[in-house]
Amino acid sequence: MVGAKDFTLKVTGREEIGPHFVRLHVNDGGLLAACGVHPTMWIRLWFDGGGKAHQRAFTLVDPDPEAGTFSLDFALHEGSASAWARGAQPGDILEATVQGSRFDLPESRPERVFAVGDPASIPAINSLLESVNGAPAVVLMEYVHEEDRELPVATRPGDQLHWVPRGSDGQALVDAASGAVSADGVHGNYFWLSCEAASVRSISKYLRKDLGVDRKRIMSMAYWRS
Numbered sequence: 001m002v003g004a005k006d007f008t009l010k011v012t013g014r015e016e017i018g019p020h021f022v023r024l025h026v027n028d029g030g031l032l033a034a035c036g037v038h039p040t041m042w043i044r045l046w047f048d049g050g051g052k053a054h055q056r057a058f059t060l061v062d063p064d065p066e067a068g069t070f071s072l073d074f075a076l077h078e079g080s081a082s083a084w085a086r087g088a089q090p091g092d093i094l095e096a097t098v099q100g101s102r103f104d105l106p107e108s109r110p111e112r113v114f115a116v117g118d119p120a121s122i123p124a125i126n127s128l129l130e131s132v133n134g135a136p137a138v139v140l141m142e143y144v145h146e147e148d149r150e151l152p153v154a155t156r157p158g159d160q161l162h163w164v165p166r167g168s169d170g171q172a173l174v175d176a177a178s179g180a181v182s183a184d185g186v187h188g189n190y191f192w193l194s195c196e197a198a199s200v201r202s203i204s205k206y207l208r209k210d211l212g213v214d215r216k217r218i219m220s221m222a223y224w225r226s
């Protein structure tokens with residue numbers, strides 16, 4: 001873990017990836033040179049909401065240390081980060097804090113990667129898939145909007161990608177994850193859980209308690225709270 005460091009990012013471009021998903025390109029204000037870069041790296045960003053500063057976590061997309069640039073993907077919903085991203089234009093600035101994020105695979109190449117996420121974790125899952133040395137993956141993605149299914153999930157030939165609709169709660173995703181894993185067995189799998197908090201908790205509990213998966217083979221992080 002590195003100590004916290006603060007940086008000022010400057011927006012240099014904007015791409016509408018989908019009706020509910022925007023990519024902003026930024027100049028990194030020296031962040032990558034000072035902190036280095038690793039797969040699935042995330043940082044804390046500060047957004048104004050009702051006159052108060054709110055800290056939110058976001059994942060680096062295509063970090064380029066030499067150029068001092070990266071992009072940020074925003075899944076759009078309610079909230080201060082989304083509100084800011086909807087209106088962000090080149091020239092806007094954004095305060096960032098790096099407290100260190102880690103990435104540890106249990107071994108250099110798991111037999112299979114099983115990732116569960118939603119549009120907010122597409123950047124992390126894409127980075128994960130790049131860094132598992134070709135291990136095949138099963139990816140379950142929860143979606144709310146039909147158009148989300150067109151979002152760029154970087155699955156490779158041979159990977160499986162399943163989209164699961166989010167109804168009034170996240171139960172369908174929990175059921176899909178439980179069904180997929182129990183059917184296939186868990187030996188040699190690395191599990192990456194990055195979705196809504198209650199879903200992460202349920203799936204993680206199922207893996208550890210019901211299937212006896214070693215905690216070290218599960219990366220679980222609540223990305224947001226319903």
Ligand SMILES: Cc1cc2nc3c(=O)[nH]c(=O)nc-3n(C[C@H](O)[C@H](O)[C@H](O)COP(=O)(O)OP(=O)(O)OC[C@H]3O[C@@H](n4cnc5c(N)ncnc54)[C@H](O)[C@@H]3O)c2cc1C
Pocket residue numbers: 042047054056057058059060072073074075076077078079080081082083119120121123124221222223224225226
């Ligand atoms: C390590 C890490 C990395 C992350 N990386 C990214 C990233 O690269 N891109 C990204 O878009 N998000 C990412 N997230 C998720 C993001 O931090 C949260 O979604 C955050 O809550 C957004 O803040 P907000 O101010 O827009 O909404 P909040 O003020 O936190 O929430 C407002 C309302 O929106 C709902 N909401 C919040 N987030 C979501 C969501 N993702 N989907 C549906 N409803 C939601 C809440 O339930 C609430 O009702 C990451 C989270 C973590 C922990």
